[in-house]
Amino acid sequence: MAKNNSQLYPRIYKSVNRIPHGCVATYGQVAEMAGIPGHARLVGYALHNLPDGSTVPWHRVVNRNGRISLPPDSFSGSLQKALLESEGVVFDSNGAIISTSCRHALYRKNFR
DNA sequence: AAGTTGACGGATG
């Protein structure tokens, strides 16, 4: 692997695309999948700059606490929660993920 | 060209 160069964003988007419906992954996990372990921040940055019209399921990416990283009052934040709930993800009153409809062990984090 | 930022994570207090 010669080129490490990158194009990190496409790589990150591709990884996020692998998250199955109803599942959630942490930024760290996405970074790891993208081959850049430890660079969770870059994942956040990449998603923050999502290209217009992308089909990336960005809403399936949450922080290590199993919580939505965006401000709850922000448009994207509430949208993310809504999208996740529509996929079978359950939140408690605290805004933390209690459970998901994900059947893949890989994405099952011990949230909460 | 150089400094700042950040959709994080982990360690520490």
Next chain:
DNA sequence: TCATCCGCCAACT
């Protein structure tokens, strides 16, 4: 358990 600090480094200004 919660709050704060530090480190990682590409992208942005």
